[in-house]
Amino acid sequence: MERWFSRITMFWMLFLGEVQSQDWTKCSTGCTCDGNKMSVTCNGLKNVPNDIQKDAKKLDLKYNSLSKLDPTAFHGLNKLTYLDLQWNELQTLPAGVFDQFVTLETLRINDNQLQTLPVGVFDHLVNLDKLYLRQNQLKSLPPGIFDKLTRLTILWLSENKLHRLPEGVFDKLTELKTLRLRNNQLRSVPDKAFDKLSKLETIFLTGNDWDCESCDILYLSQWIRENGDIVKDSSGSYTDPDGVTCQGTMESVNKITKENTFQAGCPTTTQQMATSPASTTTTETMTVREKQTKPRMKIFQEELFSKASIFFCQVIFTQHVSLVVIHILAEIPLLHIVCVVRKP
Known part of the structure; x- marks a missing residue:
């Protein structure tokens, strides 16, 4: 009997100690706590x-x-x-928060007043699956802002003021299934x-x-044509690739x-290569090749003209051609130059 009572007493002590260690018996002022779901x-x-x-x-x-967060506001909450x-009034996020x-x-940080995001603010969220930034005032995104979020499947950026996206901003999001960019x-x-x-x-x-008057739209246009089945209308209820329209018109981007x-005046791939620094060597090589592959008939004609001019000039200066004839021939600029240059 004493052994049984001792075991019961020990059990309750352990239980009460566990509850006290988690401190679910009380909650922060202004908060409610659910101990079962933590x-x-x-x-x-x-x-x-x-x-x-x-x-x-x-x-x-x-x-x-x-309206603001202390950089250490969530430190210790690593579970x-x-x-x-x-639905707060946050205007920025401190680095490291x-x-x-x-x-x-x-x-979820949607429906705030965020205007900027610090570089690397999401870098430690390596297990993040869903990120909601909808309905803020973001005008731009830092390069690489999502690079560490390799497990992300949902990203909401709609209802912001984004006017551009950084190069490669989504390149690391290989698991992403939903992307909202509407109303920017x-x-x-x-x-x-x-x-x-x-x-x-x-x-x-x-x-x-x-x-749609810029050549930059051509990538998006082609991408929509090739992926129209995943381009949704504003409600998300059905597919609507034609609903993505050009500014000021109802013409579909696709x-x-x-x-x-x-867009016919947009540079082709070949033209872009020719004007890029990396293609300088290639362009110079092509010029040399063009010279080397000049048609044989043109080479023959040039050689024939050269030999004929030499012979003609020799006749003028060695065969006592009358001065009258020489003066007449000299009036022809090409012959005059050739003969003067080749005069013995």
Whole structure:
């Protein structure tokens, strides 16, 4: 009996010790905690609490009044898999704010006022699966901003003010399935911008300022023609490649080609090679080859003219041709020059 009582007592001590170590018996001010799911939800805050449970896996901070984040706001929360910051007033993100989120899978920062993103702000989110940046005020993206997010499957960038995309900005996102770029100010996309997105299933491109009078639109036009089945309408309910239209017109971007529009003046691949620094040697080599492969008839004609001129001049200067004839012939510029040059 005593042994049984001793075991029960030890069990309760261990249980209470575990609960106390996780500290789920209390929650941060302004927050509610669900110990079973290790979920924390906070409302009515202007700052992120500094005593959030360290074992939390889900942190919901949406619909607060967060206007800025301390660089160490989330330090110690290295078990989070879900962070929701949407519907706040964030204008920027401090560098390093997400550096301890090595297990994070979902990050929602949509519906804020972000104007810029620090270089490398997402570099430690190596397990991130979903990133939502919709409805902000982003005008540009830093080069390589998504390079470390190799497991990302969903990326929302719609409803921003993006007017350009960096070269290769999506090249590392080989697992991406959904990309939203609608309702920005994009005029074109870089050459080969989507070529590495081999698993892409859905893309939203409507509501941009696509400039169909620029040669830069040709890549996007061809890409839409070849991938029209994944180009969706604004609701995402059906396929609509023709819905991606040129700025100021209702003409579909996928109808723009070099052959049938004003794009006929765009440089061809050959012309681009000829004007690029790397092709200088090639161009010079081609010039030499052209000289070396000059038609034989032209060479024969030049040699014949040379021999004939020599003979003619010899006749003039050695056979006592009258001075009258010489003066007459000298009036012909070519003969005059040839003979003077070849005079013995």
